[in-house]
Amino acid sequence: MRRAIFPGSFDPVTNGHLDIIERGCKLFDEIIVAILVNPAKQPFFTVEERQQMLNGVLQDINQRQCRVRVDSFQGLLVNYAVAQEADAIVRGIRAISDYEYEMQMALMNRRLEPSIETVFMMPAETYSYVSSRLVKEIFQLGGIIDGLVPTLVEKRMKEKMMRP
Ligand code: PNS
Numbered sequence: 001m002r003r004a005i006f007p008g009s010f011d012p013v014t015n016g017h018l019d020i021i022e023r024g025c026k027l028f029d030e031i032i033v034a035i036l037v038n039p040a041k042q043p044f045f046t047v048e049e050r051q052q053m054l055n056g057v058l059q060d061i062n063q064r065q066c067r068v069r070v071d072s073f074q075g076l077l078v079n080y081a082v083a084q085e086a087d088a089i090v091r092g093i094r095a096i097s098d099y100e101y102e103m104q105m106a107l108m109n110r111r112l113e114p115s116i117e118t119v120f121m122m123p124a125e126t127y128s129y130v131s132s133r134l135v136k137e138i139f140q141l142g143g144i145i146d147g148l149v150p151t152l153v154e155k156r157m158k159e160k161m162m163r164p
Contacts, residue, residue: 004028004088004119005081007073010035010050011043012153013057014135016127020092021058023121025066032084033058035072044136047072049156057150078113088117094128 004024010017010033024031035050045053054070062068073080081089089109091102106118123130130148139145139157146154 001030002028002088003030003032003084003086004090005032005034005077005084005086006090007034007036007077007080009038009041009043009132010054011045011132012050012135012149012157013054014127014130014132014149014153015147016092016094016123016130018057018061018150019123019127020090020121021068022061022065023123024090024119025061025068027119028066028088028090030067030069031090032086033068033070034077034080035070036077037072037074045156045160053150053153053156056152076112078109078116081116082113086116088119090119090121092123093120094123094131 004027006017006021006024008017021031021033033054035047035054037047043050051070051072058068058070077089089106091106093099093102102120106120109116109118135145135148140161145157149157
């Protein structure tokens, strides 16, 4: 039984995240999508809203492929990974620009907890430029985010704009 943690802010979940989860499902029996609770950041969606959206969009993958659970965590990622008896941390790398930060985190996490491996996965080229930050920026400026996030997320973003 191989278990991986896919950590992140997921504010909101994008089609790029879903692509990585689907790919991760080929390597692991269970993936825990873990939302970081970060009191220092002012998010667009609350942790509960993010968790609810993830549960909604992951139903399909859950039935077809591996087991995917959604959870949230505070504090050090490696402590959470050990508590969940995970073997690995999965991170998506889109471009070379991601690499430096990701490598630093992976090596620091390894130093903190050598039993947990970090596995980097590349999303489909279509998603190589998609990020939650850009999706939010484009949406807030009235641009089209069709195809970048699941339909449910787009719907929730519109609702949030109308009733913050
Ligand atoms: O989606 P993000 O914001 O790029 O995810 C970053 C995340 C959540 C993976 C990272 O900030 C993290 O692991 N935070 C938990 C605190 C921690 O363990 N920090 C030390 C990292 S070496």
